[in-house]
Amino acid sequence: MNGNNSHRSADILIVEDDTEIADLLAETIRQNGMHATHVRDGAAMHGLLRRRVFDLVILDIMLPGEDGISLCRSIRAGNTIPIILLTALGEEVDRIVGLEVGADDYITKPFSPREVIARIRSLLRRAAYGVKANHAPTALRFEGWRLDPMRRQLHDPSHARVSLTTTEFDILIAFCQNPGRVISREELLMLTHSGLAGPIERSIDVHISRLRQKIEKDPKEPQLLQTVRLGGYVFTAAVERE
Known part of the structure; x- marks a missing residue:
């Protein structure tokens, strides 16, 4: 999020192959005054990240082709954008692996829209206004x-x-x-x-x-x-x- 333009709405990239979940996330994000863009796989994600600047990525772990863990690792290799992993996996080890490859946070399915917005805002606030907070x-x-x-x-x-x-x-x-x-x-x-x-x-x-x-x-x-x-x-x- 660009701190020089604090009035600009945050632009969130959703990488999720389940259309119903993606639509729910996008609607929730837009209802809270932010922009949402949805892609279904890693290839489309990489293409967008090369062309556009996003403020945060919500990345599903279970994706067709390259999975979310691998995609998270590749994003983090050259980008400090906040990443939230979205997972239906309940085991602790899956969440730990996600954090180890560079995710900032995770949300477990099923999730509440309120929780999603709280976590997005928390990360955006820390990324853009960390100076004031610290x-x-x-x-x-x-x-x-x-x-x-x-x-x-x-x-x-x-x-x-x-x-x-x-x-x-x-x-x-x-x-x-x-x-x-x-x-x-x-x-x-x-x-x-x-x-x-x-x-x-x-x-x-x-x-x-x-x-x-x-x-x-x-x-x-x-x-x-x-x-x-x-x-x-x-x-x-x-x-x-x-």
């Missing part, structure tokens, strides 16, 4: 890294940009604002889902693991983002504001 307009530096809340960008010590999901960015902001303080999984859940009864607590561990892969020299022996037994996590780096 009260950190100035850039933050740690161990040569630079985190820019205004542009929602992370650069490594060589100045190369590192892609983060919306959730990973919010988690890193929380740690940079609270260096040296143990933050519990419950606190992080509240932060990254704005109080919604969202993903299971273990999902935080998945996001932390992905974040470690990006900022730690050795993710298996993390030095910056350490686990505190029975407590949560602590960010050990010294953080400076520009």
Whole structure:
């Protein structure tokens, strides 16, 4: 969502092969003042993403051809757009896999339209207005890294940009604002889902693991983002504001 045009309606891409579900999602989104575009498979999705800029993708896991997990991974390889996975699968492992490949959130079928809108708005608000929510307009530096809340960008010590999901960015902001303080999984859940009864607590561990892969020299022996037994996590780096 373009923060320079706060009056523009959000544009949501729905990737779903079940026409009835897609129509319900699209109608719900439009009734709440946003635009909705529907495609049935990954090929059509990739074609649209090359031609148009969307604010958020709702991606069904069970699709014909390339499945939603694979599509999520391919989107995330080059795009930080918020992604919500839509799944009829109830097992925990399926949701965890979705988060591991870069999804920000998931909705389980059957769903309520109210829940869908709440989750969409939560992600759009965090993606576009994260600066206000985090009260950190100035850039933050740690161990040569630079985190820019205004542009929602992370650069490594060589100045190369590192892609983060919306959730990973919010988690890193929380740690940079609270260096040296143990933050519990419950606190992080509240932060990254704005109080919604969202993903299971273990999902935080998945996001932390992905974040470690990006900022730690050795993710298996993390030095910056350490686990505190029975407590949560602590960010050990010294953080400076520009």
